[in-house]
Amino acid sequence: MLRKMVLAFASLFLMLSFCHEKASAQTTIHTVRKGDTLWKIGKQYGVSLLELKKINKRTNDVLYVGERLTIPPSISAYEKDLLARLVHAEAKGEPFAGKVAVATVVLNRVDHPHFPDSIKEVIYDRSGGYYAFTPVQNGTINQPPSAEAYRAVEEALAFRGLGSGSLYFYNPKTAKSNWVRSKQVTVVIGNHVFAK
Structure with a gap:
């Protein structure tokens, strides 16, 4: 019984991991480097400063080196x-x-x-x-x-x-x-x- 539960848990974990990888493969992530600003990042990816702040739930413009930001979709x-x-x-x-x-x-x-x-x-x-x-x-x-x-x-x-x-x-x-x-x-x- 314990073995079946472990196998079921392992299967569920693998399935959730696969789904997470798939979702994250469609999302662009930017790791903040020294000198980055939201404005520079927005220009680099061709996205609105407002959308960049919104998707990352930002109320200010402060960035920290190493921080990871989700980049919203841009135009083609x-x-x-x-x-x-x-x-x-x-x-x-x-x-x-x-x-x-x-x-x-x-x-x-x-x-x-x-x-x-x-x-x-x-x-x-x-x-x-x-x-x-x-x-x-x-x-x-x-x-x-x-x-x-x-x-x-x-x-x-x-x-x-x-x-x-x-x-x-x-x-x-x-x-x-x-x-x-x-x-x-x-x-x-x-x-x-x-x-x-």
């Missing part, structure tokens, strides 16, 4: 590339902060209930009868992005949810829509006005 490589191509096409020649702000507008739309739920759907959205972004219309979105555009996307991903909620941007010298000009301005960076 395809979505990151698509967003970088949009940033490159829309904000070429703009300051780095303007590039980050363009990427942030797309992420804010993904998170907003009145817009599509994915980066691809937001970028290719035609709900107003025309493409929301000029580079989609004129094909410049198909050009390879710069390294700076990728860095801007990483910054925007880490910054996600922390900004002023911009949902639109336009160049006041070329924008023809009075509707977009009627939106509340959140910030002006370079040649772009950002609004919500």
Whole structure:
């Protein structure tokens, strides 16, 4: 009888160990190193600082060397590339902060209930009868992005949810829509006005 109980316990232990390994294989864990900050870790993995704190049940930004942090899921490589191509096409020649702000507008739309739920759907959205972004219309979105555009996307991903909620941007010298000009301005960076 004791032998059967031991065998049953051993089987249960092995089964639980296997399940734990499988679950942990799908989760990314980061071991904190000297010089790490939540911001740097968020940028490294392309995840929001807010999500990083939430999944690790953090109320502050203090980290300890050797501490293990769970990394929330990030966007796919395809979505990151698509967003970088949009940033490159829309904000070429703009300051780095303007590039980050363009990427942030797309992420804010993904998170907003009145817009599509994915980066691809937001970028290719035609709900107003025309493409929301000029580079989609004129094909410049198909050009390879710069390294700076990728860095801007990483910054925007880490910054996600922390900004002023911009949902639109336009160049006041070329924008023809009075509707977009009627939106509340959140910030002006370079040649772009950002609004919500």
